[in-house]
Amino acid sequence: MNVYNHYIGAESIQPATGEYLDSQNPYTGEVWAQIPRGNADDANRAVATAKTAFASWKRTKPDARGKLLLRLADLIEENSERLAEIEVRDNGRVYAEVSGQMKYIAEWYRYYGGLADKVEGSVIPTDKSNSFNFTRHEPLGVVTMITPWNSPLLLLGWKLPTALAAGNTVVIKPSEFTSASTLEFVRLFEEAGFPPGVVNVVTGLGTEIGTVLVSHPDVAKIAFTGSDTAGKQIYKSAAEDFKHVSLELGGKSPNIVFEDADLEAAVMGVISGIFAAAGQLCIAGSRLLVQSSIHDLVVERLVEVARHTQLGDPMNPETQVGPVTTPLQFKKVLDYIDIAAKEGARCVLGGEAHIDADGISRQIIQPTIFVDVDNSMRIAQEEVFGPVLSVIRFDDEEDAIVKANDTIYGLAAGVWTSDIGRAIRMSEELEAGTVWINTYRDVSFTSPFGGYKHSGLGRESGVEAIKEYLQTKSVWISTDPSTENPFVMR
CATH class of the missing domain: 3.40.309.10 (Aldehyde Dehydrogenase; Chain A, domain 2)
Incomplete structure (x- = not known):
C-alpha cells in the first residue's frame, strides 16, 4: 500500500483532516494506494505557498527557468518507465501506449524550456512624435491546474511547462481517481533544482478542494481539462474575480x-x-x-x-x-x-x-x-x-x-x-x-490544440500557448516632457 501526501513547498504534507482516499486499480479492483483527502485548509496553504514563491520566481531570468525545464525533461525520460507503470496501475491505460507517451511528454518541457527566453515585447511605432512606446509580457501569478483521469501526466504536460516558462507558479489538483502519478512526478522538480513552492500538488474531491482553488482570490488563472459541464461551472466561478481561464473540454468528433x-x-x-x-x-x-x-x-x-x-x-x-x-x-x-x-x-x-x-x-x-x-x-x-x-x-x-x-x-x-x-x-x-x-490522433508540442463551441477556450501546445499564461503591459515614455494643457489628451 502506497500512502501519498500533498506536495506543498517541496515538502510532503499530510492532509489537514488526516483523511485519505483509496485509489483502486481498475483492472484488479484492488486498492493499491491512498491519496490525501484535501480541504480548504490544504488549498489555502498551497496557494499561499505558490504566491510567496511567485515573488521571486517571476524575477528569475527566463534563461534560468528554461534550463530548469530542460533538466526536468531529462529526468522525465530517465523515470518514464516507472511513471508509466504507476499511471497504468492507477487508470488502466495500456502500458504499450503509456510507456511511449511518458517519454514523449519530455518534449513539451524541452520545447517550453527553449521558448522561455524568447518571449519578446515590441517597440510600437505610434503616431505620437514625443513619446516612446513598448510592450512587455508578464506572468499572471498563481495558476491552478485541474487535470482529468484519462491521461494525467500527458495533459499536465500540455499546461505545466508553458506556465513555468512564462514565470508563473502552480497549484495542481489532479483527479481524485488518478493522483498517484502526479504525486510521484512532482518529486522530480526538487531533483531538477526548482525552488520550493513553484510547483505544488493538493489532492481530493472536486467539491471539497477543487472549488476552493477555483474561487481563491489569489489564483490568477484556471487551466482545466474535463467535461463541458464542469467547465461551465469553473468558467462561471472564475468570472467572479475576472480570472483567466483555459478550458479543454469534451468532444463528439x-x-x-x-x-x-x-x-x-x-x-x-x-x-x-x-x-x-x-x-x-x-x-x-x-x-x-x-x-x-x-x-x-x-x-x-x-x-x-x-x-x-x-x-x-x-x-x-x-x-x-x-x-x-x-x-x-x-x-x-x-x-x-x-x-x-x-x-x-x-x-x-x-x-x-x-x-x-x-x-x-x-x-x-x-x-x-x-x-x-x-x-x-x-x-x-x-x-x-x-x-x-x-x-x-x-x-x-x-x-x-x-x-x-x-x-x-x-x-x-x-x-x-x-x-x-x-x-x-x-x-x-x-x-x-x-x-x-488521412490520419487521426496526431498531436505535437509544436502545434496548438483546443476546441470550438462547448469543447473549450484557449489553446495548448505550440508557440501560441504561452500567451495564455502572460499578460501584456504597454509602457509609454515621454521624450519631451514639456508642460501642456493637462485637460487635453496628449
Missing part, C-alpha cells in the same frame, strides 16, 4: 470517410480514433460518417478488424484495450449502450462488458459498433467516453459538413479522401479546433 478514400487506411484510423485508450479520449472519433456508397463495405471491414482486438491486462504488451478507469464511468458507458439500442440503433459488434477466463469483467467493455444511427440520437450527440462507435450515413460533401457540425462540440475531426481540393474545403468548413486529413 466526426471521422468522415469519403468513397474515394484509401479504405484500409481509413478503417485503421477509425479504429485508432475510437477504441484506443478504451475510447476514453476527448478527441475520440466517436461519430463515424461514411458516404452511403461505401457504408456496408466500411462497416464490414471495421467489424472484422475490431473483432480481433486484444482485451485484458493493461500491463500485458499485447493488450490493445484495457479497462474503463472508474466504476462510475464503466456503468455510464453500459447505460449509453442500452440507450442506443432503445433509440433504434443496431449493434453489429460488442455491446457488452468483456468477461475474462475467470468470469470477471474487470471493467472492460467490448469494442462496440452501432449502425442505423441518426445524428439526432443521444448516442450521436452526447459524449460517451468509452469504446462505442456510432456509424452515420451521408450522401455528399455538403451533407457530411452539415452532419459533422451538427453538435455542440468542436474539438476535432477527421477526413479521409484522396481529393486534395475536398480535403482543403473540409478543413475550412468543419467547426473544430483540429482537423486531421
Whole structure:
C-alpha cells in the first residue's frame, strides 16, 4: 500500500483532516494506494505557498527557468518507465501506449524550456512624435491546474511547462481517481533544482478542494481539462474575480470517410480514433460518417478488424484495450449502450462488458459498433467516453459538413479522401479546433490544440500557448516632457 501526501513547498504534507482516499486499480479492483483527502485548509496553504514563491520566481531570468525545464525533461525520460507503470496501475491505460507517451511528454518541457527566453515585447511605432512606446509580457501569478483521469501526466504536460516558462507558479489538483502519478512526478522538480513552492500538488474531491482553488482570490488563472459541464461551472466561478481561464473540454468528433478514400487506411484510423485508450479520449472519433456508397463495405471491414482486438491486462504488451478507469464511468458507458439500442440503433459488434477466463469483467467493455444511427440520437450527440462507435450515413460533401457540425462540440475531426481540393474545403468548413486529413490522433508540442463551441477556450501546445499564461503591459515614455494643457489628451 502506497500512502501519498500533498506536495506543498517541496515538502510532503499530510492532509489537514488526516483523511485519505483509496485509489483502486481498475483492472484488479484492488486498492493499491491512498491519496490525501484535501480541504480548504490544504488549498489555502498551497496557494499561499505558490504566491510567496511567485515573488521571486517571476524575477528569475527566463534563461534560468528554461534550463530548469530542460533538466526536468531529462529526468522525465530517465523515470518514464516507472511513471508509466504507476499511471497504468492507477487508470488502466495500456502500458504499450503509456510507456511511449511518458517519454514523449519530455518534449513539451524541452520545447517550453527553449521558448522561455524568447518571449519578446515590441517597440510600437505610434503616431505620437514625443513619446516612446513598448510592450512587455508578464506572468499572471498563481495558476491552478485541474487535470482529468484519462491521461494525467500527458495533459499536465500540455499546461505545466508553458506556465513555468512564462514565470508563473502552480497549484495542481489532479483527479481524485488518478493522483498517484502526479504525486510521484512532482518529486522530480526538487531533483531538477526548482525552488520550493513553484510547483505544488493538493489532492481530493472536486467539491471539497477543487472549488476552493477555483474561487481563491489569489489564483490568477484556471487551466482545466474535463467535461463541458464542469467547465461551465469553473468558467462561471472564475468570472467572479475576472480570472483567466483555459478550458479543454469534451468532444463528439466526426471521422468522415469519403468513397474515394484509401479504405484500409481509413478503417485503421477509425479504429485508432475510437477504441484506443478504451475510447476514453476527448478527441475520440466517436461519430463515424461514411458516404452511403461505401457504408456496408466500411462497416464490414471495421467489424472484422475490431473483432480481433486484444482485451485484458493493461500491463500485458499485447493488450490493445484495457479497462474503463472508474466504476462510475464503466456503468455510464453500459447505460449509453442500452440507450442506443432503445433509440433504434443496431449493434453489429460488442455491446457488452468483456468477461475474462475467470468470469470477471474487470471493467472492460467490448469494442462496440452501432449502425442505423441518426445524428439526432443521444448516442450521436452526447459524449460517451468509452469504446462505442456510432456509424452515420451521408450522401455528399455538403451533407457530411452539415452532419459533422451538427453538435455542440468542436474539438476535432477527421477526413479521409484522396481529393486534395475536398480535403482543403473540409478543413475550412468543419467547426473544430483540429482537423486531421488521412490520419487521426496526431498531436505535437509544436502545434496548438483546443476546441470550438462547448469543447473549450484557449489553446495548448505550440508557440501560441504561452500567451495564455502572460499578460501584456504597454509602457509609454515621454521624450519631451514639456508642460501642456493637462485637460487635453496628449
